[in-house]
Ligand SMILES: [Zn+2]
């Protein structure tokens with residue numbers, strides 16, 4: 042199976058700006074989050090407070106499906122999967 046595990050290998054995401062509703066690209070887990078439309082700026086540490094629109098598959102560029110396995114334990118997505126090329130990312134090993 043093709044994929045990655047761990048936050049450090051997280052695929053790019055598109056977030057929703059809480060001020061203006063624009064989409065913000067975050068190319069990696071440690072990248073700053075700067076809105077292209079308004080003055081909103083966030084650190085990567087603010088990620089859990091922002092709304093994820095979708096993950097971007099690092100292999101084929103498609104939008105990925107994402108979700109949580111333990112919503113009480115984590116406030117970030119724990120998996121993302123690409124239905125086009127079957128790339129899969131996990132926050133951590135499930136075993
Ligand atoms: Zn904005």
Ligand SMILES: [Zn+2]
Pocket residue numbers: 098099100101102103123124125126127128
């Ligand atoms: Zn893909």
